[in-house]
Amino acid sequence: MTGVQSIMLAAGGTGGHLFPAFALAEELKRRGVEVDLMTDMRGDRYGSGFPARNVYQVPSATLAARAPADIMKTAATLARGTRAAFKILGTVKPSAVIGFGGYPTYPPLMAARLRGIPTAIHEQNAVLGRANKLLARGVTAIATSFERTKFLEGKVAEKAVLTGNPVRQAVIDAAARRYEGPTSDGVIRILVFGGSQGARFFSDTVPLALFALPDQIRKRLRVVQQAREEDLERVNEAYSEASISAEVAPFFADLPARMAAAHLVIGRAGASTVAELTVIGRPSILVPLPHALDNDQLNNARRLAEAGGGWCFEQRGLSPERIADELQKLLEAPVALATAAKAAKTAGRPDAVRNLADFTLALAGKKYSSGG
Known part of the structure; x- marks a missing residue:
């Protein structure tokens, strides 16, 4: 005591x-x-x-x-x-x-x-x-x-x-899992979430971006995506039409474990998200919430990008085609993902x-x- x-x-x-x-x-x-x-x-x-x-x-x-x-x-x-x-x-x-x-x-x-x-x-x-x-x-x-x-x-x-x-302790537990990048012919696990309330922007753009990837990448994708209740049906339909294996839900109680299982995370840049990414040590593409009064998410994302732990893209002008281009570069160069995972882990507390x-x-x- x-x-x-x-x-x-x-x-x-x-x-x-x-x-x-x-x-x-x-x-x-x-x-x-x-x-x-x-x-x-x-x-x-x-x-x-x-x-x-x-x-x-x-x-x-x-x-x-x-x-x-x-x-x-x-x-x-x-x-x-x-x-x-x-x-x-x-x-x-x-x-x-x-x-x-x-x-x-x-x-x-x-x-x-x-x-x-x-x-x-x-x-x-x-x-x-x-x-x-x-x-x-x-x-x-x-x-x-x-x-x-x-x-x-x-x-x-x-x-x-x-x-x-x-x-949280669940994050500390998930951090024990070592990062292993995707192999040349193995599955590619991508986690997409927009913070605790989801993000319509990701529902609008990420399925289209993944659909635009080359067949040899797209068929290996295993996607977990958080989406709002009202967006679930259309996001599921988009993945079905693209023949992409996806699990879509409004909330994942085991998000830290899913983060640890991912080869790449796509998300917002809230403080808890950045803290969890760095403690677990996972590479990420961060799209800060726009129009925030203090630009807090933009500052968070830039700090992580400066440390080499991820990539920061502002939402303004970020099209599905641009996301697809960036994803293809990363998924065809798994060394870059592993390097970012290591840098993220180094930045964690x-x-x-x-x-x-x-x-x-x-x-x-x-x-x-x-x-x-």
Whole structure:
């Protein structure tokens, strides 16, 4: 036992925020520390079975527009959430509150500050998110996933500690599988997914791109693709017409294992995706989500590409023909895939969850000092 009473985690409703919080909760429980989760009214949408003693839901809202009426409405909801969180923290009395980004973390972290409870935020991306920007100045400490985090500057940067982005135990287990590139006449396993909610762009383009490949490559393909419910039928039909063996579903509970089995991954560039790709060590073609306010996915993908662990292509102007050309080059040169897999693995931080747990317990035990 650590002597720490309990830790309250706060995470937004997306997988990118929820999964690293999940990983930290697993590690803290292994160390005998009780964990609670505070999130918004969406709760655990992904059915992850979050390893918390209790899950508390408090009102929250995202500032989506700058009109005065929208700002006032969002502020009122966040104020209600802060009051609710203040009451919950008074009952639970955690030793620290750790936020993982997204506006649902704002009420619990503000309430913790009002109660004098040590606080920290964890930034998964290479860019400081909007909610974390608002909270950064007032928290006790900041944990980062990249050596350089855009918008983390000045006095605020002095509170930052590099921990990496923690991944779940299922990812650590999958990382034990060694990468073996496709043989000259063997099957080629391609995994396609667009983050926790799927991506219509991949449903529109990837089947057409794979259909455009030469016969000698296409007949060897074994595709696993995540697609939205409303896209399942047409994606399956496209693969059937192309005579490509494919498994298409809206969600794969065993995604880390499927990632480990893949010769090549095609996906978005969310923080959790990049963290899992690098810990497992798999080559990837990343197409960052366009129109993001902070370009966080573009920055994530570029960092991985700079390390040699994958290829970054912006969605604008990316046609099925272009994807087919790039795929053909890679699939005809498996050495390039193996080299990228090795570089991705080198960039991974499998110790991130231990680092973040150490950071959390030091904060909770009031042993943390800025820059420490």
